[in-house]
Structures are given as structure tokens and as C-alpha cells.
Amino acid sequence: MKTKIADLEFEPLIRAKAIEERIKEIGSQLNADYKHCVPVFVGVLNGSFLFIADLIKQMDIPCEITFTKLSSYYGGTKSSLKIRDDIDFSVDIKGREVLIIEDIVDTGNTAHYLIEKLKTMQPASIKLCSLLLKPKALLKKIDELKYVGFEIENEFVVGYGLDYKEMGRNLKDIYKRVK
Numbered sequence: 001m002k003t004k005i006a007d008l009e010f011e012p013l014i015r016a017k018a019i020e021e022r023i024k025e026i027g028s029q030l031n032a033d034y035k036h037c038v039p040v041f042v043g044v045l046n047g048s049f050l051f052i053a054d055l056i057k058q059m060d061i062p063c064e065i066t067f068t069k070l071s072s073y074y075g076g077t078k079s080s081l082k083i084r085d086d087i088d089f090s091v092d093i094k095g096r097e098v099l100i101i102e103d104i105v106d107t108g109n110t111a112h113y114l115i116e117k118l119k120t121m122q123p124a125s126i127k128l129c130s131l132l133l134k135p136k137a138l139l140k141k142i143d144e145l146k147y148v149g150f151e152i153e154n155e156f157v158v159g160y161g162l163d164y165k166e167m168g169r170n171l172k173d174i175y176k177r178v179k
């Protein structure tokens with residue numbers, strides 16, 4: 001069923017059930033991959049807040065979670081390539097195994113910026129987990145991107161935390177723009 005948000009129309013792309021199942025799979029993989037340590041998860045707000053919450057509930061191993069707030073869309077439907085960095089990173093990640101949790105990797109600009117920033121804090125490792133990836137929009141290769149929920153086409157999506165003009169974050173399914 002189509003839904004309208006502000007001036008745009010959207011239709012379902014990924015159903016809540018499929019998101020839930022994929023998150024369980026990623027969670028199992030993370031439990032295995034990080035069982036030797038206490039990882040620090042760095043959640044990138046705002047878009048990934050539901051993904052972070054659901055993913056963290058799958059973790060059986062001890063872990064820490066902190067947040068940073070980055071944005072590059074400014075309420076529109078295109079990446080601006082300019083990043084606003086709202087929260088300063090204050091947790092000491094030196095020598096720690098870090099996993100960044102993102103909602104979506106589009107151009108890869110935001111992920112690249114955050115990875116380079118965290119590297120200066122000398123963590124033992126940095127990996128990236130993104131619910132969505134638009135492979136055709138990627139401008140740079142991101143070696144740290146080890147966990148991806150779903151690969152999607154180069155289209156604008158909302159729902160499950162992702163917004164259009166700050167709306168649509170509450171939708172349970174992920175929708176793609178049709179008009």
C-alpha cells in the first residue's frame with residue numbers, strides 16, 4: 001500500500017518481518033565474531049535508532065554502546081557531501097574493538113568521515129555494520145564495511161528510523177520513493 005509523506009509518495013520495499021529476521025542473523029554473526037572481547041558499539045543517530053535498539057537486543061555477549069550524531073541529508077533526498085557532526089565523541093576507545101552501527105551507506109561519505117575520525121583514537125579495530133547499502137551510489141570503497149542487512153537500488157527510502165523531512169521514522173516497514 002502506498003503512503004504519502006509531505007510531498008512525496010512511497011511504497012513498501014522491505015517488510016518488518018524481513019528486517020527482524022535479518023537482524024537476528026546479523027546478531028548471531030556478531031555474537032560469534034566478538035565473543036573474544038567486549039566490543040564498543042557506536043550508533044550513528046538519528047536514522048539508526050531503531051536498528052541499534054533491535055540489534056543490541058540480539059547480543060548475548062557483554063558489550064558497550066555509545067552514540068554519535070552525524071547528518072548529511074538536511075531533510076532532503078540527496079546526500080549533501082557535507083557532514084554535520086553534532087555530538088563530540090567522548091568515550092575512550094583506545095585499544096577497543098569498535099563496531100559502527102549505521103542505518104544506510106549511500107555515497108559512503110559519512111562512514112568514511114567517522115572511520116577516519118575514530119582511527120585517530122587508536123582503537124584495536126574498527127568495523128562497520130549498516131542495515132542498508134546502496135552499492136551503486138558508493139563513491140569510495142569502505143574496507144571496514146563487514147555487515148550489511150540489505151543491498152538496495154539507488155533510490156530514496158524512509159521508515160524504520162529513516163526520515164523524509166523528519167517524518168516517516170515511525171514506519172515499521174522500509175518504503176521506497178515512487179513519486
Ligand code: 5GP
Nearest residue numbers: 047079105106107108109110156157162163
Ligand atoms: P552517505 O554519507 O553514505 O552518502 O549517507 C549517509 C547518510 O545519509 C545516512 O546515514 C542517512 O542519514 C542519509 N541517507 C542516505 N540515503 C538515504 C535514504 O535513502 N533515505 C534517507 N532517509 N536517508 C538517507
